[in-house]
Amino acid sequence: MNTSKLPKMLYGGDYNPEQWDRSIWPEDMRMLRLAGMDIATINVFSWSLLQPSEDSYQFETLDAIMDMLHENGIYACLATSTGAHPAWMAHRYPDVLRTDFDNRRRKFGGRHNSCPNSPTYRKYSTRLASKLAERYKDHPALLLWHVSNEYGGECYCDHCAAAFRIWLQKKYVTLDKLNEQWNTRFWGHTFYDWEEIVLPNSLSEQWSSTSTCFQGISLDYTRFNSDGLLDCYKLEYEAIKQYTPDVPVTTNLMGTYKPLDYFKWAKHMDIVSWDNYPSADTPFSMTAMTHDLMRGIKGGAPFLLMEQTPSQQNWQDYNTLKRPGVMRLWSYQAVAHGADSVMFFQLRRSVGACEKYHGALIEHVGHEHTRVFRECAALGDELQQLGDQLLGSRLTSKIAIMYDWDNRWAIEYSSGPTIALQYVDEIHKYYDALYQQGIQVDIVSFEDDLSPYDVVLAPVMYMVKPGMKSRIESFVQAGGSFVTTYFSGIVNENDIVTLGGYPGELRNLLGIWAEEIDALFPDQSNRIIMKESLGTLQANAEFNCSLLCDLIHSEGADVLAEYGDDFYAGMPVLTRNRFGSGEAWYLASSPDAEFLQGFLRELSAQHDIHPLPGKMPNVEVTRRDKDGRDYLFIMNHNADSTMIDLGSNRGVNLLTGHSLSGQTELAGRDLLIVELI
């Protein structure tokens, strides 16, 4: 993103003045300025206002808003308003309405409610984006485009069915190929005509959103649906680019949101932005991991924190207030992981409808004398002070965790071996083990280049896509350490098993064969017994493992630990296969945190990868760097103060200007941004 227009962290959020009488607009402007804000995401849900009927467009209100923002020194993150269609459109053109998983044509209501393959929707959403771009292309307030809003959901209408068949023809070319890759001879589902294919929902192949008779069709539908929504985005993107080729375009993503393959999406976004809504009990490391994922989908580029709540949410079961200091701390957590903005939903609380109890900069009371406003304004001051120092800086890591949407979908569609296997939770186990030690991680896709890394973790790499085998083997050959786990190497990209013994295409690399896979009940566990010492994991030490236990045989791999219990006691549970100059590790069961931290600490150390300074329990650390300068973020998630030890590092706290070295006390929910010197 071109940051010359606004050389500082963007600070602002969603703002909907069109929902209010104009008489309060001046007061809004006064308060936004008071809070140090410089960007407002506008026009997110105004389609019905902009296009009150099929043939008329009215931009007067939006003109006034754009002008007002500019007059007050605030830039616009200008949305295209296509996240919810107008009521008149649903009434006149029912094809814009979605058909749900139960095959019911919906009626007008809600948002994110348009069929992605509706001709009406595609026509009018593109036209609106085009008209907006044409009108505001030269407006001085325009900083950024925001297409639609939080794309998501599914549709199962006849338009989608027809589009699905075309998508399939493009992928498989022949029905023979499709029948083979879906294994339709099973249960005699062979298709002899493309028209026989119906969408997989609760009336056909699925009995729940994650249970299907045929993984092939369900997986392809999921891809198709992600692609279809992406097509809608791309149509608007292209319409906009015709008028403003240099203004960056984004849409707000949702972290680990399952239905959309954000690695694919990010390719078509000029800058990634996302909405961060942790629950009160979300682990800090889960939020951290999600930031890293949002950075990872665009190859490490800085991203925008597009939304977070300044105080409380409304849609949780129990909407706890963010305690004093938490909003600031979590804002910087985003920055610490690569964000170049701090933005809120929302700047003024709505007066009616379902989000009126969601926190806002300007509360219903309407003035600035609130805790929430004061905290926001103080943060605004700080961000002003920080200026452009951190802008565009990157995080550097020698360890990567591989993450993949297709893999997740396939795992979670799988019938067997266990319902307890949730991909994001598994990824988080490994991420957390590094996080707890202050070791910085990148999250990469199954397609990304692995050469920048020394260690690559690929937990539950169930699906091995074309080309991965050689890519991973080359990585290890060249000296890298590769780690994968139980239930890996099982299927190809269409969920067809790689025959000849698990872990399939990875078997040679790993030097093992997984003969069987045992699923444990939630109250069951086995033991990992170390056969030899590995870093801090002492020989004969015991750890717990659970979830799944692969019954593996070494085919050349060193056995570092064995199962302690059950009929497979004595079989390997941790193996290392030397391959070229590197090593390929296999973890046959899901270990406890103590084992995992010890194992990954040792693996890191072997590659001279060490914790960042300042790590303490519940103190999070990251480092951004830019132009040869290193910025260390040390964030105290504890409510109480903690002593931080910088070791031999020295620097200046950018938030205070104070020099720092050795030990320093960090207040509860406070942070340091140390420019190392």
Added chain:
Amino acid sequence: MNTSKLPKMLYGGDYNPEQWDRSIWPEDMRMLRLAGMDIATINVFSWSLLQPSEDSYQFETLDAIMDMLHENGIYACLATSTGAHPAWMAHRYPDVLRTDFDNRRRKFGGRHNSCPNSPTYRKYSTRLASKLAERYKDHPALLLWHVSNEYGGECYCDHCAAAFRIWLQKKYVTLDKLNEQWNTRFWGHTFYDWEEIVLPNSLSEQWSSTSTCFQGISLDYTRFNSDGLLDCYKLEYEAIKQYTPDVPVTTNLMGTYKPLDYFKWAKHMDIVSWDNYPSADTPFSMTAMTHDLMRGIKGGAPFLLMEQTPSQQNWQDYNTLKRPGVMRLWSYQAVAHGADSVMFFQLRRSVGACEKYHGALIEHVGHEHTRVFRECAALGDELQQLGDQLLGSRLTSKIAIMYDWDNRWAIEYSSGPTIALQYVDEIHKYYDALYQQGIQVDIVSFEDDLSPYDVVLAPVMYMVKPGMKSRIESFVQAGGSFVTTYFSGIVNENDIVTLGGYPGELRNLLGIWAEEIDALFPDQSNRIIMKESLGTLQANAEFNCSLLCDLIHSEGADVLAEYGDDFYAGMPVLTRNRFGSGEAWYLASSPDAEFLQGFLRELSAQHDIHPLPGKMPNVEVTRRDKDGRDYLFIMNHNADSTMIDLGSNRGVNLLTGHSLSGQTELAGRDLLIVELI
């Protein structure tokens, strides 16, 4: 109700001889007389029998039943049979069938199954009521009309959609006004044509029965639906009144049943009646409260206990038998709270279909030698003895609790701050605190005159309707004590927030400002610490509070207690604002029972309101009065006997004729009705 025809508590219940061969009717009559019964609710579900085809009506069976009742000295509570339409009608006129929340047109089945806006239903239900009234208007058995049965449920068909649009036009006149009050600019839902409005169900604005994108439309639909069913009732009411203007008309209500605004309904009922089906674990005070509500909706007038089970229910998960004495005790509990009848569902158990395991006077065995029959007959004797002494007596209270259906609907549609806020449970907390101390309460609507009361409690008065502000302020001005709580004063009658700071229209009266609202998890609590003594609540004493914590500031109110924990420790949790001659109290969080009892005891005492004599743990007390005489009900819900202390009161136990004073032993599940002298 004109009680001259039957100068005693009505005693009887639902009776369906048309479901049986006539040969058993004489035995029924013998047993009803043996049980001392004098009223039978008949003809509740006989539409298919009365109108076997579109053009034919057959009243012979009903004639015979009416005559038989009369010959046996039993009066008829004559139902209109419109609670379930005939199968032929559903087959011929599908518009009588409802469309459910999932927008599925139902088929024939069940009961309470007619669309309230079906032209066919309205036409034929009114015609049937009219024919019945015409035919039986002079029948000597006729005592009371019973329209339909347990009105309830919803319909989402096209007839309802059309009627809803008309209802909305009547309410809002213009679409502009509707758009404003529903805040449709949020998410761009602006309507430009009335036809664009669709009913809010799972296909449009709602994702569950209590979750909606737009509170405005959902709230209006709920009102519309309550009104539509009431219209059906009124059509029959008016048809009946043309023939029998002096015979009272009722329909059986269901206590705190959520979908119908019974305050509105009661205006059109000559006498309220209701069906009391507590579970085995329903608190006694919840039943008591519900009786008080049923009395309250008709301004304190006596009501009828229309249904209860003599022994067990069939539709609970575990249908426990009422223990010996419980049926009698709970019957008198109804009387103690204002009932002028004791009636059962049912007099004879059906031989087939889904209610055959519901208790009845006459069980499947068919004779009177059962525990249940004996208990019923003994009660019949007692009621005979009591004669008309209690008939028409009233309960007098100086404390009122405000209750409102609109308020409940709006609270439970709210997205945030917590799913744990259930209106009836909140009301019950306050009711129970008084109940446990033997302090009698009235339940009044948001529209009722408050001048008869010294103390008015309005827990969770989330919605402030037009006119309420001045009415409550006048009440306090004149010396009353008003108490409200967390999450009050937030919105107007359409769920639009009153801007300018919570509690909105009540802010001036209460002298506080609620800056934020924190929602606690179920396992969390805060502490209430008394700053000064208040009655038995000692200075520095501590109590628990939970659910919600408003973060309030005093704007003139006295702070009597503060929070003990969290970042808002030290902020007010109990405030009192002197206003005119009275006081307005605010409870910022939901306190434990100990605090609430102490607080309300003191508040009562300040107004010289004292517990009724005889109150003991699990012993319930109420007082009815009539013509200057006071009747004290003392009911022992314990299984074991308890000593009762009448203090300085003296009287005669109407059930035994014995004089009572000072201490007296009351057997388990026994009661006293003491006429005080």
Added chain:
Amino acid sequence: MNTSKLPKMLYGGDYNPEQWDRSIWPEDMRMLRLAGMDIATINVFSWSLLQPSEDSYQFETLDAIMDMLHENGIYACLATSTGAHPAWMAHRYPDVLRTDFDNRRRKFGGRHNSCPNSPTYRKYSTRLASKLAERYKDHPALLLWHVSNEYGGECYCDHCAAAFRIWLQKKYVTLDKLNEQWNTRFWGHTFYDWEEIVLPNSLSEQWSSTSTCFQGISLDYTRFNSDGLLDCYKLEYEAIKQYTPDVPVTTNLMGTYKPLDYFKWAKHMDIVSWDNYPSADTPFSMTAMTHDLMRGIKGGAPFLLMEQTPSQQNWQDYNTLKRPGVMRLWSYQAVAHGADSVMFFQLRRSVGACEKYHGALIEHVGHEHTRVFRECAALGDELQQLGDQLLGSRLTSKIAIMYDWDNRWAIEYSSGPTIALQYVDEIHKYYDALYQQGIQVDIVSFEDDLSPYDVVLAPVMYMVKPGMKSRIESFVQAGGSFVTTYFSGIVNENDIVTLGGYPGELRNLLGIWAEEIDALFPDQSNRIIMKESLGTLQANAEFNCSLLCDLIHSEGADVLAEYGDDFYAGMPVLTRNRFGSGEAWYLASSPDAEFLQGFLRELSAQHDIHPLPGKMPNVEVTRRDKDGRDYLFIMNHNADSTMIDLGSNRGVNLLTGHSLSGQTELAGRDLLIVELI
């Protein structure tokens, strides 16, 4: 079944070579032979392959498979492939698709997916069966026909509705009779025209699969649906018999599967076969009982174990591996209860779709060097050794437990007295009490001849069908002991209550009257106090009882035990009525296992029925006999070895040829088959 073709236990399983490239077939054959297999269930889901379009049939692949099997000495259990229709058929003839309980017409997908009353389905499924029979009638590999697969499910389409009306007309002849037996006057549901009757689903009379407004219609629909699927089976059966009158025909049943009345089905099956899929935590006695039921539906004839998994399932939540030895032990458990085969699903794991993680003889690795294969091959060897010794042997028992599908349906449709009453679990309580003592049991229908038995248990005989009264009375008259329980004798075959006092038609026989039925909460219990000693149940001993408590009066029966608690303490809980030469027992509440074992031990002993030798905790024993020889199965379900005491019995272990007598050690999960001498 004619066993001359293959004079040994059948050993094999489901095999789907048509889902694979032919290049692997030779390897399959090699491995099947290696495992000692001699039967393959083929062609289960090949309809789309056999009939690729409406007018073409292609049998080449099946020909090749049949020939291959024959060449390799393997017989075919030849399925008809009608368990899942082709996609083209669903596309062209939507009437083959089912309409679900929510009245939604399904789309193509899944299996067991054809409407049983679809004209298209009936026409083409029969035609296919006919063509297969004609083509393979003389094929030397043909051993057995397998019609369709795991019949089940329901349909609610218009074809079914029309067929239902015809079914009803046949049953009731007149609407008057139907109205009477459904008690339609209740809630005014009287039908005046057959066309007014709609199927009972979630749009009409039911609000869940077990909750209905009218038990009569729901019960009849359930029977109709079972009959309709049976008709489909019979159509194919008859088509096959035209060509191969001497080849036995079966279809694979599913144990206690609720929707199908297998007693009716078995009448039309030449041999019963079933699929045994216990969960890891299914009690061994539940599996044993289910085997006995599958034997019982065909009057004790040997049956086939058609499917079980060799290792793990895929559709459980947590798919635990069968521990070493368990597959063998459970295979013999089937044999011990009357199976003449050991067969698996599946012989080769599929490469894609939803069952690919279900265990198989040939795993994805594709070779024989797996634990699972080795265990299967070892079992193959053993079965070869056993030869035909056990084939056709029977189990003999003097105790029968009565089981009935109509009774189950009626109980589980009942509204009240408790949702905790689950028929299969109740039957299992009584079965288990005998199982734990090594007493062998037959399971018989409500229609079966009771004269072979000395003791008949009929737990929860809620429904008394026509003729049962006299049949049971004759049994007792002649000296038998009959035991029934709470909630028995209540209704006729249409769920209409037998008036005059529970237990209705059984009242005279039992000499008691049940006045009331109390339902206990799950955490509640009462006590059984023995009034006199009964075998090992000492006078004054106390036991727990729960679930339901009938409040009974003796009308001549001896009272052997009384309730210990609650207001019915002192009322009878166990009674015995002498009737003719026998005794009729009534258990008024559900007792604990200790009581039930003691009670049934004594009852057995009184009839000189004694435990089989070798019974120990978790050691199961049964006996098959044939031609005067007795084969004792002693199966150790413990993981560890146990000492077995044969007492005075002597014999030879058929599995080892060793002589056995007195005490012998039996290894964990090992078994003995002792031919007694």
